Amino acid sequence: xxxxxxxxxxxxxxxxxxxxxxxxxxxxxxxxxxxxxxxxxxxxxxxxxxxxxxxxxxxxxxxxxxxxxxxxxxxxxxxxxxxxxxxxxxxxxxxxxxxxxxxxxxxxxxxxxxxxxxxxxxxxxxxxxxxxxxxxxxxxxxxxxxxxxxxxxxxxxxxxxxxxxxxxxxxxxxxxxxxxxxxxxxxxxxxxxxxxxxxxxxxxxxxxxxxxxxxxxxxxxx
Numbered sequence: 001x002x003x004x005x006x007x008x009x010x011x012x013x014x015x016x017x018x019x020x021x022x023x024x025x026x027x028x029x030x031x032x033x034x035x036x037x038x039x040x041x042x043x044x045x046x047x048x049x050x051x052x053x054x055x056x057x058x059x060x061x062x063x064x065x066x067x068x069x070x071x072x073x074x075x076x077x078x079x080x081x082x083x084x085x086x087x088x089x090x091x092x093x094x095x096x097x098x099x100x101x102x103x104x105x106x107x108x109x110x111x112x113x114x115x116x117x118x119x120x121x122x123x124x125x126x127x128x129x130x131x132x133x134x135x136x137x138x139x140x141x142x143x144x145x146x147x148x149x150x151x152x153x154x155x156x157x158x159x160x161x162x163x164x165x166x167x168x169x170x171x172x173x174x175x176x177x178x179x180x181x182x183x184x185x186x187x188x189x190x191x192x193x194x195x196x197x198x199x200x201x202x203x204x205x206x207x208x209x210x211x212x213x214x215x216x217x218x219x220x221x222x
Contacts, residue, residue: 050086068093124151130161145176155185162186172200
C-alpha cells in the first residue's frame with residue numbers, strides 16, 4: 001500500500017474555529033496537490049471553496065458539529081444549504097443523548113431526514129465512539145446501516161477521543177454490506193492509517209498525513 005493509496009482515502013481536514021478563507025484555500029491547494037479524497041471544512045466556507053477548486057477536488061463539510069444536539073430540522077436545513085453552496089459530501093453528528101436514552105427511532109429518523117436533504121450527496125454519520133459503550137456502538141452500526149447513509153464515522157475529533165483500532169474492528173464486524181467506515185480523530189502516522197484501512201476503514205479524517213508529506217517526501221509505501 002503506497003502513500004498515494006492512503007492519501008486517496010483521506011478527507012484532509014481543517015475545522016479550526018479560527019480558520020480564515022486564506023487557510024481554507026491553502027488546505028484546498030494541498031488537497032489537490034496530494035490527490036486526497038476531499039477537504040473537510042466549515043460550512044461557512046463551502047461556497048467560496050467550491051468556487052476556488054471547481055471540479056479539481058471534492059468539498060466535504062460538517063452538520064450539527066461538533067455536539068450533534070441541533071434539532072433534526074436544523075440539521076436538514078444545514079445540509080440543504082451546504083449542498084446548495086456546492087458541498088459534495090456531508091458529515092453529520094448524531095444526538096448522543098438520544099442514543100444514551102435508547103431513543104433509537106428518533107436517531108434513525110433524523111439520519112434519514114438529513115440524507116434526504118443531501119439530494120444524493122455522500123452522507124457520513126458521526127457517532128462519537130469515545131462517548132459510547134460497546135453495546136451502543138453495535139446498535140448504531142445497525143441504525144446507520146438502516147438509514148441509507150453512506151458511511152459511519154467514528155469521531156468529530158473535538159471530544160474526549162478519536163478513532164481506535166478496536167472501534168474500526170468492531171464496526172467492520174457489525175455494519176451491513178455497503179455501509180462504509182470512516183476513521184477520524186488522532187490519526188497521526190501512515191502506519192496507523194494503513195492499519196485502520198486493513199481493519200476496514202474506507203476513509204480517513206485527518207490533517208496530519210498531508211503535513212507529514214509536506215515535511216518529508218521520503219514516504220513511498222507501507
